[in-house]
Amino acid sequence: MKFAPMSYHYIRYPIEKFLDKVERSPFNCIDLYCSAPQLNMFDYPLQRLIRLEKEIRKRDLEIVAVTPENCTYPVNFCTQDIMTRESSIRYYQRAIDTAEFLGCPNVQISTGFGYFNQPREEAWEYCLESLQTLASYCERKGVKLLLEELKTTTTNVLVTSKDIARMLDEVKSKAVVGLVDMDQMAYGNETVDTWFDALGDRLQYIHFNDRGHTVPGDSDLPMKEYYEAIKKRNFEGIVSFEICDRRYYNNPDQAIDDIETWMKNNTSELV
Numbered sequence: 001m002k003f004a005p006m007s008y009h010y011i012r013y014p015i016e017k018f019l020d021k022v023e024r025s026p027f028n029c030i031d032l033y034c035s036a037p038q039l040n041m042f043d044y045p046l047q048r049l050i051r052l053e054k055e056i057r058k059r060d061l062e063i064v065a066v067t068p069e070n071c072t073y074p075v076n077f078c079t080q081d082i083m084t085r086e087s088s089i090r091y092y093q094r095a096i097d098t099a100e101f102l103g104c105p106n107v108q109i110s111t112g113f114g115y116f117n118q119p120r121e122e123a124w125e126y127c128l129e130s131l132q133t134l135a136s137y138c139e140r141k142g143v144k145l146l147l148e149e150l151k152t153t154t155t156n157v158l159v160t161s162k163d164i165a166r167m168l169d170e171v172k173s174k175a176v177v178g179l180v181d182m183d184q185m186a187y188g189n190e191t192v193d194t195w196f197d198a199l200g201d202r203l204q205y206i207h208f209n210d211r212g213h214t215v216p217g218d219s220d221l222p223m224k225e226y227y228e229a230i231k232k233r234n235f236e237g238i239v240s241f242e243i244c245d246r247r248y249y250n251n252p253d254q255a256i257d258d259i260e261t262w263m264k265n266n267t268s269e270l271v
Contacts (some may be wrong), residue, residue: 006030008242008243011035020059023060027260031065052102053101064105064106065205066104077131077134088130105142106145107146109146113157124157134176149185152188165178165198165199177203177204177205178202179204182208183212192233196233205240216262224266
C-alpha cells in the first residue's frame, strides 16, 4: 500500500506549506486537492501549473491523485440540466489534463445527483453517459478515474458498493475504478469486506478517515479494525487521508502529525 496525505485541510494556506510538511513527514506521496486560490480547476494560468509541478518534484514527492472539488455547485455531471452537465464534463476534462501534465495517474470523481423528485434512473443514465465520455478521454491520456460513492443526503445515484460495481460494469472501461471512503461507507452501514466483495480488484483507492472526515482516532469509527480488514484483503492500492473537517484548518500540520502518530500506534507501516 501507498499512503498519501491530501491537501484539503490546507486550503487556508499556500500549497507550499502542505508540500513542505509532507516532505518532512514519513510520507512521500500526496493527493492534491484542487481549488482556488491554490489551483482553481475552472481557470488557472499555465505558468502556475508549471510552477506547482516544479515545487512537487524538487521535494521528491509522488503525486498519486488529483482531487478536484466534486458535486459542489456548479459541478454535477448527472443532472437533468444539460448545460450544467456539459460544463461539468469540461471541468473534469481539465482535471484529467492537469493530472496528465503533473504525471499523476488518477483523478478522483464523485457522483453528481439528479433532481430528487425525478426518476433515479434518469440521473443514472446521465451519469453513465458522462462517465463513458470521460473514460474515453482518460484512455487516451493514460489517466484513471477514481469513482467514489456519496451519502444519500448528497446524491440519489451512487451511494453503495453495489451501485459503484454496477456503474463500473456498465461503463465497461478499465480507465474507471472504484474508491471507497470510510466515513461514507459507515454512513451507508457497509463494511470494508462489503466493498471488496462487490468490487474485487476494481477497488483501487481508499479514503481512510474517521467519521466526519476527521483524522483516524479523532472520532468513533473502528479505524484499526478497518485497517486490519484492508490488510487481510492484500490491498495493493493507495490509501489517502481526506481530512475535511474545519477544525484542522488553523493548524493543518498538526493533523499530519496526528495521522503519523495513529499509524505508528496502530500499524507497522511507518516502522
